Amino acid sequence: MSEGTNAPNGSRVKCEACNAEAIIVKAENPSLSCCGQALTITFKPGA
Numbered sequence: 001m002s003e004g005t006n007a008p009n010g011s012r013v014k015c016e017a018c019n020a021e022a023i024i025v026k027a028e029n030p031s032l033s034c035c036g037q038a039l040t041i042t043f044k045p046g047a
C-alpha cells in the first residue's frame, strides 16, 4: 500500500491530522502526504 494520495492537477487536498489544505498545481509527483499519512482529496476537477 502506498501512503500517498494520487491527485490530478486542480485537485484540492486536505490533511485530516492538521487541517492543512492545498491545491495540486503540478502532478509530476502525485504522491502526497502530510503528518505521515495520505491526504484526503476534497475536490476533483472535471466533475
Ligand SMILES: [Zn+2]
Pocket: 015, 016, 017, 018, 019, 020, 034, 035
Ligand atoms: Zn498535516
